[in-house]
Amino acid sequence: MSSMDLDAPPLKSLLLAIVAVLGLHVLAAIALVAIKTPELKPEPKKEMSPLEIKFVSLPAKTVSTEVEKQTVTAKKEIQPEVQVQPAPQPEPKPEEPVKQPTETPVKQKEPVVKNVEPKVTPVIASEKSRPDTSQKVAPKEPLPKPKVDNSAAEAQRKAAAQAESERQARKAEQEAQTRAEQEAKRVADAKAAAQAKAAAAQARAEAEAAAALAQSNEPVSFTASSANWASAPNFSFPERAARRARSGDTLNVVLVLRVNKQGGIDNVRVAQSSGNPLVDKEARRQVRSGKFKPFTKNGVPVVGDVTLPISYAVP
Numbered sequence: 001m002s003s004m005d006l007d008a009p010p011l012k013s014l015l016l017a018i019v020a021v022l023g024l025h026v027l028a029a030i031a032l033v034a035i036k037t038p039e040l041k042p043e044p045k046k047e048m049s050p051l052e053i054k055f056v057s058l059p060a061k062t063v064s065t066e067v068e069k070q071t072v073t074a075k076k077e078i079q080p081e082v083q084v085q086p087a088p089q090p091e092p093k094p095e096e097p098v099k100q101p102t103e104t105p106v107k108q109k110e111p112v113v114k115n116v117e118p119k120v121t122p123v124i125a126s127e128k129s130r131p132d133t134s135q136k137v138a139p140k141e142p143l144p145k146p147k148v149d150n151s152a153a154e155a156q157r158k159a160a161a162q163a164e165s166e167r168q169a170r171k172a173e174q175e176a177q178t179r180a181e182q183e184a185k186r187v188a189d190a191k192a193a194a195q196a197k198a199a200a201a202q203a204r205a206e207a208e209a210a211a212a213l214a215q216s217n218e219p220v221s222f223t224a225s226s227a228n229w230a231s232a233p234n235f236s237f238p239e240r241a242a243r244r245a246r247s248g249d250t251l252n253v254v255l256v257l258r259v260n261k262q263g264g265i266d267n268v269r270v271a272q273s274s275g276n277p278l279v280d281k282e283a284r285r286q287v288r289s290g291k292f293k294p295f296t297k298n299g300v301p302v303v304g305d306v307t308l309p310i311s312y313a314v315p
Contacts (some may be wrong), residue, residue, distance in 0.1 A: 210300035219258060219303045222295055227306050230263055233290030237312045241278035245314040251276055253283045254309045261301040263292040271307065283310050 237251075245251065254272035257265050268284045287308065295304035 206298050210298045214300050217303050219305045220295065220297055222304045222306050224306060224308050227259075227295070227308070228293040230291045230293050233286050233288075235283070235286055235310055235312070237315060238278055238282040241276050241282070242314060244276055244278070247314055249314045251279050251312045251314065252309065253280055253312070254307065255283060255287060257287065257292075257306045257308055259292050259295060259304045259306055261294055261303060263294045265290070265292070272309075274312070279312055283312075 241251075251274040252272070253270065253274040256269050256271045258267035260266050265288055268287055270280050270284065273280050274283075287310070292306070294301040295306075296302065
C-alpha cells in the first residue's frame with residue numbers, strides 16, 4: 001500500500017458523515033414546517049364618545065349690579081386728602097444763629113385712577129349713602145361715532161370721474177370727426193367717379209357723334225361770322241351792270257354756299273337777289289374763286305351751309 005492510501009479516511013466514516021448531514025437537514029425542514037405563522041389580530045376600533053356642546057348664557061344685568069358699579073366708580077372719583085406735614089426743623093447750635101426754615105409748598109399729587117373694571121363684590125354701605133334703587137336707572141347714551149372726513153376722497157373721486165368723462169368726450173369727438181372725414185372722402189370719391197364716368201360717357205358720345213358726322217355728308221348750317229376764309233375772293237362791281245344802276249347806289253345780294261369737308265365751295269345759290277341779274281350772276285362767279293377753312297363740329301370736319309351777304313357799291 002502506498003502512502004496516499006494510508007492518509008485517506010475510511011469509506012465507512014464518510015458514509016456516516018453524509019448520513020448525519022442529511023438527517024440534520026431533514027430535521028430542520030420538519031421543524032420549519034411545524035412552526036405555525038402567528039395570525040395577526042385586527043385591533044379593536046376605538047369608539048369616540050360624542051361631544052357635548054353646552055350654551056352658556058351670561059347672567060342678566062340686574063339693577064343692584066349697576067348700582068354697585070356706580071357706587072364703586074363714585075368712590076374712586078373721590079380724591080383722598082393729602083395732609084402736608086412740615087419738615088422737621090434742626091436744633092440750633094449755640095454758636096450759630098438760628099435760621100428759620102422757609103416753608104415750601106408741597107405739590108399735591110393727584111391719584112392716578114386706572115380704568116380697571118372692578119370686580120363685582122358686595123359693598124356694604126350705610127343707609128344714607130345707599131342710592132335709591134326704586135328709581136329707574138337711565139340707560140347709558142351710546143357714544144357718538146367719530147366723523148370721518150371724506151371730502152378729499154370725494155373731491156378726488158369727482159375729479160377722476162370728470163377726467164374720465166372728458167376723455168370719453170374727446171374720444172367720441174375724434175371718432176365723429178374721423179367718421180365725418182371718411183364720409184366726406186367717400187362722397188368726394190363717389191362724385192369724382194361719377195364725374196369721370198360722365199366725362200367718359202360724354203367723350204364716348206362725342207367720339208361716336210364725330211364718327212357719325214365724319215361718315216355723314218348732311219350739311220350743318222353756319223353763319224358768316226363763323227366762317228374763316230383760307231383764301232378770300234375779290235368782290236368787285238361788274239362794269240356791264242353799271243348801265244342799269246345809278247352811281248352811288250348799293251346793291252345787296254345774299255348767297256347760300258355749300259362748303260365741303262375740305263373747305264371748297266361745291267354749290268352756290270342766291271337766297272336774296274339784288275334786283276340786277278348781272279350782279280347776282282357775277283357774285284356767284286366771284287365767290288367760287290375763294291376757299292374756306294373746313295367747318296368742324298366736335299373737332300370733326302363737316303359739310304356746311306353758309307349764308308353770305310355781299311354788298312356792291314355802284315361807282
